[in-house]
Amino acid sequence: MKVGIIGSGGREHSLCLSLKKSQKITKIFCFPGNAGTNSIAENVDLDVNNFEKVKNFVIKNNIEIVIVGPEKPLVEGITDYLKKFKIKVFGPNKIASQLEGSKIFTKKLCEKYKIPTAKFGIFKNIKDSEIFLKNSNYPIVVKADGLASGKGVFICDNFEQYTFAVTEIFNGKFGEAKNILIEEFLSGEEMSFFIISDGKTYKKFGTAQDHKRVFEGDKGGNTGGMGAYSPSRLENEILDKKILEKIIKPTLKGLKDLNTPFHGFLYAGLMIVNGEPFLIEYNVRMGDPECQTILPRLKTDFADIVEACIMQKLDKIDLEWDYNKSLCVVLCSKGYPEKFEKNIEIQNLDKIKEKNNEFIFHAGTLAIDNKIFSNGGRVLNFVAKSNDFKRCRAKAISLINDLDWSNGFYRKDIGYKVIDK
Ligand code: AMP
Numbered sequence: 001m002k003v004g005i006i007g008s009g010g011r012e013h014s015l016c017l018s019l020k021k022s023q024k025i026t027k028i029f030c031f032p033g034n035a036g037t038n039s040i041a042e043n044v045d046l047d048v049n050n051f052e053k054v055k056n057f058v059i060k061n062n063i064e065i066v067i068v069g070p071e072k073p074l075v076e077g078i079t080d081y082l083k084k085f086k087i088k089v090f091g092p093n094k095i096a097s098q099l100e101g102s103k104i105f106t107k108k109l110c111e112k113y114k115i116p117t118a119k120f121g122i123f124k125n126i127k128d129s130e131i132f133l134k135n136s137n138y139p140i141v142v143k144a145d146g147l148a149s150g151k152g153v154f155i156c157d158n159f160e161q162y163t164f165a166v167t168e169i170f171n172g173k174f175g176e177a178k179n180i181l182i183e184e185f186l187s188g189e190e191m192s193f194f195i196i197s198d199g200k201t202y203k204k205f206g207t208a209q210d211h212k213r214v215f216e217g218d219k220g221g222n223t224g225g226m227g228a229y230s231p232s233r234l235e236n237e238i239l240d241k242k243i244l245e246k247i248i249k250p251t252l253k254g255l256k257d258l259n260t261p262f263h264g265f266l267y268a269g270l271m272i273v274n275g276e277p278f279l280i281e282y283n284v285r286m287g288d289p290e291c292q293t294i295l296p297r298l299k300t301d302f303a304d305i306v307e308a309c310i311m312q313k314l315d316k317i318d319l320e321w322d323y324n325k326s327l328c329v330v331l332c333s334k335g336y337p338e339k340f341e342k343n344i345e346i347q348n349l350d351k352i353k354e355k356n357n358e359f360i361f362h363a364g365t366l367a368i369d370n371k372i373f374s375n376g377g378r379v380l381n382f383v384a385k386s387n388d389f390k391r392c393r394a395k396a397i398s399l400i401n402d403l404d405w406s407n408g409f410y411r412k413d414i415g416y417k418v419i420d421k
């Protein structure tokens with residue numbers, strides 16, 4: 001079977017590696033991929049925003065299944081477009097992708113199906129939003145409605161910060177804003193919870209803990225994710241049951257009621273407050289870097305799972321997981337998530353040999369004439385698996401030290417809540 005993967009991050013490299021392990025897979029194409037996928041798949045250099053070009057390539061090369069990694073093409077309707085040409089796609093359609101594409105869509109669904117989430121208000125202008133303020137305490141959370149790559153969320157401690165946030169959003173900093181979302185601040189511990197769904201059945205697909213802030217001790221600005229570990233330290237059967245009953249099942253029912261059952265990975269970003277789950281946000285895809293910690297723990301053939309989802313036979317598959325834990329440290333370009341330089345050579349990478357249970361996934365890298373260059377903010381992901389998180393982190397960091405890339409920086413404290421208690 002030939003498959004195509006859309007995307008170019010560490011998540012897509014890990015998807016690629018999991019597929020490659022399957023006997024079923026004869027060839028993988030990545031659109032556009034990175035220097036890591038280049039060595040196990042054929043990177044296709046075309047504009048993935050141009051769905052017609054993707055479709056033409058897929059048909060011409062007899063690609064049987066297209067897996068969509070990132071949210072943007074999903075929210076823009078790549079699944080609907082490709083399916084019109086009888087191409088099989090793993091990923092939700094445009095309406096279901098509103099779960100990530102519109103925070104207001106999700107909040108309304110939560111309201112209708114009584115899904116626990118932060119109390120909220122939706123407002124058309126700053127004046128009306130002040131009504132919500134009168135009945136709330138700081139900090140207060142202000143959010144832009146649409147996709148904002150992890151930005152567009154402000155946690156405001158006073159009226160000045162609040163006014164600044166609302167003004168930024170209404171001034172169009174995150175795209176045209178007709179509405180704004182104001183939320184109460186939930187104090188607890190975050191957890192990333194994943195399921196996979198074929199539209200009929202769903203299965204849990206692991207948990208992880210991301211580290212979104214750029215600096216150690218969870219300080220500094222938000223990033224795409226500086227590292228993760230799996231499973232989340234909060235995971236247990238009682239909490240799982242609450243998450244599935246109170247959050248996942250009503251969401252899937254809500255989508256079915258809209259006549260748009262969910263296909264693909266669904267990622268619930270949760271806040272666990274005194275043992276109770278609250279939905280912070282949905283993503284309609286795997287997390288990055290969570291995926292890089294979860295897939296190496298999967299024992300079941302990933303191609304079988306994807307195929308079963310396409311055929312709506314997920315109920316016939318048992319998911320088996322490695323009991324080992326895993327942890328990922330992201331090596332970034334100095335300056336990320338603000339200004340950083342690109343096109344800096346990464347030497348030594350070919351000299352590092354990943355041992356058993358060690359993985360180096362590429363993210364923002366580019367191969368030119370057998371040399372590898374940085375090409376983004378998050379550059380490489382170092383993942384290690386073992387029965388102990390501390391050992392995982394030590395192994396990942398030891399690989400980074402072996403690389404010794406002078407333009408890179410990383411958080412040395414990934415997993416601190418579970419390791420350095
Ligand atoms: P979001 O893009 O909605 O996931 O928000 C980004 C980050 O802001 C989350 O990962 C949380 O750390 C934080 N956040 C968002 N909403 C809330 C909330 N209501 N209470 C506390 N923290 C929040």
Ligand code: GLY
Binds near residue numbers: 287290
């Ligand atoms: N790691 C956060 C995300 O994938 O959105």
